[in-house]
Amino acid sequence: MIVEFIQENFLYLHPGYTLLNTIVFGIILGLAILAIIHMFQWLKKDPGELFLSIIPFIFFGSSARALVDNGLYPLTLFLVTPGLYVLTSLYTIFALIFSIYLEKKKGWDYRYTMFTMGALICVPNILSMEHINLIPFFQVLGSWALISAPFVILRNKWWLLKDKVNLGILMAHLLDASSTFIAVDFYGYGEQHVLPNTLTQLVNTAAVMFPLKITIILAALYIIDTNVKDNITRNMLKLAIFILGLAPGLRNFLSLGMGT
Numbered sequence: 001m002i003v004e005f006i007q008e009n010f011l012y013l014h015p016g017y018t019l020l021n022t023i024v025f026g027i028i029l030g031l032a033i034l035a036i037i038h039m040f041q042w043l044k045k046d047p048g049e050l051f052l053s054i055i056p057f058i059f060f061g062s063s064a065r066a067l068v069d070n071g072l073y074p075l076t077l078f079l080v081t082p083g084l085y086v087l088t089s090l091y092t093i094f095a096l097i098f099s100i101y102l103e104k105k106k107g108w109d110y111r112y113t114m115f116t117m118g119a120l121i122c123v124p125n126i127l128s129m130e131h132i133n134l135i136p137f138f139q140v141l142g143s144w145a146l147i148s149a150p151f152v153i154l155r156n157k158w159w160l161l162k163d164k165v166n167l168g169i170l171m172a173h174l175l176d177a178s179s180t181f182i183a184v185d186f187y188g189y190g191e192q193h194v195l196p197n198t199l200t201q202l203v204n205t206a207a208v209m210f211p212l213k214i215t216i217i218l219a220a221l222y223i224i225d226t227n228v229k230d231n232i233t234r235n236m237l238k239l240a241i242f243i244l245g246l247a248p249g250l251r252n253f254l255s256l257g258m259g260t
Contacts, residue, residue, distance in 0.1 A: 022194050025082065029240070032089075037236045039093070043100060045110075048235030051165060051242060053111045054092065056118025058243060061088040062250035063125040069251075070258045072128055085247075091121070129258060136182060136256035144171075144178040147210055165238055166221050173217045173245035177209035179252035187256060217241065 017025075040047050061084055067073040068080060077083045095117040099110035148171050155161040161170070180196070183189035184206035191197040191206060199208045220241060228234040 017193050019194050033236060033240050036093075037233050040232050040236060043097070045096075045100065046232060046235055047239045048165065048231070049111055050096075050114070050239060051168065053114040053118070054239070054243070055246070056115060056122050057088060057092045057095070058247050059250060060118065060122045060125060061085055062247050063122065063129075063254055064088075065251045066254035066258060067125060067128055069255045072130065072258070092118070129254075132257045134257070136187065137253070139182045139186065140175075140179045140253050140256065143182060144175050147178065148174050160218065160222055160225065163225075165235075165242075166225070169221065169238060169242045169245065170214070170217050172242050172249060173213045174210070175253065176245050176249035177213045179249050179256065180209050181206045183252050183256055187259075189252075189256075213245075217245070 036047075064073060064079055065081075065084055068075055073079055078087060095114050096110070099108075099113035099117065102108050102113055103110040151161060151167065151170060151174075155167055161167050180191060184191055184200060191200050196206075196209060196212065199212060200206045202208075221238070224234055224237050228237065
């Protein structure tokens, strides 16, 4: 009974989220972030240094999921939520620790080593991508550029967005909003997350993702910057928010290109 409940609600192959597993996954994510903060304190490294180094790992997880969505990779527990992201996270942590070890032994900058390790595992995914339709690619990029432009142009007018990290986080989430909007409104895809799906159905358009993302992300960044004093904790929270925006944004972006 318990095993069946866990398999149906947490280790599942069908798409979409429920209120229950959203809450549970959120709690697990929060605990994982706390553990990773302690790991960075032990390693004496600043997670704020990893925003570029971690992008290949995000691309790996997102592209693998997009390949599953389009039938190019098999549908297995290790290639969908949460299995894929657990495996990707574990490899990312291994790459971080190994890169720091090499830095101490060889003097190599751990950020470049980590980026390289992430880029290498992306190669099979890139080679597995078949026909790419550029129309949805440009639709997403056009929507993203249009919504992002005011924040980029006016970034020097507000201290919160003068920080390149904060601006990058907002733009990562706007990519997610743009890819969701194009996928749902123009290609008949469905929103899988509970709150966005509810709001999308309420107003009958996924354009609601834009004000939702802008409001939540800017509020979160403001709270973090004005209340979190510890540098490692502050940057780890920001790194987590960055991943939560870029990962689904890239997945939707790539799924659209391969699936139309």
